[in-house]
Amino acid sequence: MARIDRKRGRINVDQSTDKILQAMRGYAEVNGDWLTYMRYDDMATVTDDVYDEAIGNGLIYKPPVRIQCLHVTHVEGGNEDSDRGFYYNDDLDATIAFDLFLQAGMTMADIQTGNYLKDRVLYDRKLFAVKQLAVQGQVQQRDIVIGLSATQLKPDELVNDVLFADWSLGGPNDVQGTE
Secondary structure, eight states: OOOSSSSOOSSOHHHHHHHHHHHHHHHHHHHOEEEEEEOBOTTTOOBOTTTOOBOSSOSOBOOOEEEEESEEEEEOOOOEEETTEEEOOOEEEEEEEHHHHHHTTOOHHHHHHTTTTTOEEEETTEEEEEEEEEEEEEETTEEEEEEEEEEEOOGGGSTTOGGGGGGGGOOOSSOTTOO
16 A cells, blocks of 8 residues: 555555555455346337437346445335325445456446436336446545445336336346346
8 A cells, every 4th residue: 555645655546545445356256246237229219209218128238247246225115105105115325346347348428418317227126216326435546445335126117118127026136137
């Protein structure tokens, strides 16, 4: 590690962050978790000219990718009493090493431009809509950790998505071709 005072140590910042990322990869391999990430394909999705909703085969997604995570927290939502009755919604938070995020095919541009807002995540036999991707840790402006937040999609929200029809009633824990 570099020295705290103004003198330079044997290892510079790039070497230090490389060591941090290497340690996180090792941790993720032994103690981490996996989630299945599906990126929305805007070019392949056909939308209605007036209502801007998917028509035909519904929303189209690129082939699923398994992302290795440092930690995934699945929070079971409590019942909320509303004018329509009881409703619950689960939340998902994942911590991902930045280099593992890039290896899964994601880019920094996806985070900065919000291109993830129609993406889906499969974890624990439940389908989630990605709400936020954010850099949660940096060392001298070099990204180290990515945070992913998502909320559960309910069966009534999956009616027009042909790809996710299996999960409208609680589907398998993987997407064909990922395992």
